[in-house]
Amino acid sequence: MAVAAAIAAGTVVPVQARLNGELSHRLDDGIAAAAISFSGGFVLLSLLAVFSSGLRDAMRRLTGAARDGQLPRRYLLAGVLGGTFALAQSTGALITGIAMFTVSAIAGQTLSGLIVDARGIGGGLRQRPGTARLTGAAVILVAAVVSALPRLADTSAPATIVLPALAALAAGFLLGMQQALNGASTAASGSPLAATWLNFCVGAVFLTAAWGVKTLVQGTSGHPLPTNWWVYLGGLCGMVFIGASAFLVRRIGVLLLSMASIAGQLASSIALDFLVPSGGRSPSVLTVIGALLTFAAVWIASRRPRARPSSDPGQ
DSSP states (O other): OHHHHHHHHHTHHHHHHHHHHHHHHHHTOHHHHHHHHHHHHHHHHHHHHHHOHHHHHHHHHHHHHHHTTSSOGGGGGHHHHHHHHHHHHHHHHHHHOHHHHHHHHHHHHHHHHHHHHHHTGGGOOOOOOOHHHHHHHHHHHHHHHHHHHHHHTTOOOGGGGHHHHHHHHHHHHHHHHHHHHHHHHHHHHTOHHHHHHHHHHHHHHHHHHHHHHHHHHHOOOOOOOOOOGGGGTHHHHHHHHHHHHHHHHHHHHHHHHHHHHHHHHHHHHHHHHHHSOSTTOOOOHHHHHHHHHHHHHHHHHHOOOOOOOOSOTTO
């Protein structure tokens, strides 16, 4: 059930990407779009806190845990890691292309999941990278490359995208770390919503500061804010994904959470491309095969080893 929930949570990410992409296009400023998206999520969660005494109590428990040393204070900055990913997505993807960025980010998330789970970072259950988990991780990487092959073939001057691709890999790695830290904040507060509010608060401040620096250096794009209300719903999608991830990460680990959400993302992307095509392209056969491989990878990684039968006939 937890794996299925992680897949479902992943399906909102492409919707968020479409909304933020549209906002970025209308503003001609990817950093501004990311900052507005995070700020929108922060406002929605703050309004929820006003009417929810349970959420306010959870936020007080989170503050108390950090003050008393039960929760390392650096964990409170997990939102910066999510903001870094959003920043890389809004800038680096313009250089590498969506396909290369996605493959690099998935590689980073997979590597992060293996390391975080093996070391128990964030206080989660330590899970050694056994055969099933390593095989699943390898299959998810193959699936990412296969699904992106049609667009990778169109990439010109591959040497020019090496550094941005490495930045995307690092951003994906940090995203996996964020999920582990959110799990610790959820355990300390007793509520994934408190961890989600903290993420959006810190992430909004970080991205707004980045937007301010960009504006001081380069000036504004001069485009007015769109009047269509639906382009601002990216923050709501982010709330669903981060909240679900904070709730699930302690149950299935960072690696399986990342893999399941990736499967949901690819499936949702294909559905969106069929229902609401973007850029005049329909999903290729390789993209569909890649998505199916991600579900196979999740199944492989989530399998539990069978108990060996006892050699003692009396047992």
